[in-house]
Structures are given as structure tokens and as C-alpha cells.
Amino acid sequence: MARERSSRGTRQAPRYLLLPDEQGGIPGLNAFLASDAPVEADIGCGRGRFLLARAMRDPATLWLGVDRMRIRLEKCDRRLQEADIRNVRLIRADALEFLSWLPPGRLRAIYVLFPDPWPKRRHHDRRLVRPAFADAACRALEPNGLLHLATDDAPYFAWMRRLLEGDMRLEPAPAFQPQPGEETEFESLFLKQARPIHRASFQRRG
């Protein structure tokens, strides 16, 4: 098995991590998506605790974990290898770029779980969920596909709801509830701190 050296010792080389090439595509992504299997994406997946739990529970679905931080994806990759989970690919990319690379209507669901809230007004344009994200998500979702959101940050939650409830391409759906064991890393932290968790889901109109 391929191995690489790092300052912290010998580590398994990533097996499920896909990186953008210089032409702006993602080698390996189209091949992974070539079948008719449904596809769901966890955007800002971090180290992938939710992604792994879902992928293990639902092996008939293809799962994509997307994050800008390679080190987090590499941790997730090691966990995938240890658990021998093969229906997942990890993509190091910005969320909007990733969504633009997908064939339109390919995703059955998008999860945005505990995105960075960027509370200062002057940083609001850094928020993941913003009008350009709504456009990219609506393009990538299949008709009746679902966009699931969760956050501990009440002002960001209100902002996301305002944006998405006013979007005629979407309609509110029952909020997604994770099963026991599917809590994300940040969610576990917030639950320990007894912070309220806000959830909302939206369905792309058919």
C-alpha cells in the first residue's frame, strides 16, 4: 500500500481525496458519478464525522465531502480507509467551484452543517450561504432535491432562512434531523455546551 512520510511519521496516502487540476476540473469525479446512483454532498464537511456515518448507513448512495482544508479531508480519508467505506469521495475545493463542476441536477441532497458564521457585518460576504450559493445549489440539485442547513448561530440562521424562504426555486421542507451517531464534530461541541441548534431544510421545486 502506498505510504508517505510526514513530520509526524509514516502515514497512509490519501485514497479517496480528489484534487482540482490546472484546467479547473476534478479528475476522477465524473467516473465516480457515472452510474445512476443518487448523490449527496456534505459541503464544509471538515473531518467528515457526519459523512462517514451517513455513507456507512446508506451504501447505495454516492457521497461527496467538500472542504477547502486539505488537512481535514486527509483525516477523513484515513477514517474512510480504516472503516473500508468506498462510496465516498473527498474534494478539496471552494463550495461554489465544486457546485459549478457538477452536471446540473445531479445532487439529491446538499448538507451545510455548522458553516462558519462570520458574525461581523463587514464579513458577511464571506458566509457560505449567500445568494451566489443559492444559485449554485439550485442548479446542482435535482427537482425535489433537498438543501439541509444546521447552525448554532441564531443570526446566521435567520439570515439563511430569509434568503432561502424568499427564493421562488425552493420551498420549505421538514427539517432534517440526524440519527444518533451522525452528529458532526462541531455539533457535538455545541451540544456539550448546551447551545441551541437551529435546523432548516428546503426542497427544490420540481
Ligand SMILES: C[S@@+](CC[C@H](N)C(=O)[O-])C[C@H]1O[C@@H](n2cnc3c(N)ncnc32)[C@H](O)[C@@H]1O
Ligand atoms: C465550522 S466548520 C464545520 C465542519 C463540520 N461541518 C462540522 O460541523 O463539524 C466549517 C467548515 O467549512 C469549511 N469551509 C468554509 N468555507 C468553505 C467554502 N467556501 N468551501 C468549502 N469549504 C468551506 C471549513 O474549512 C470548515 O472545515
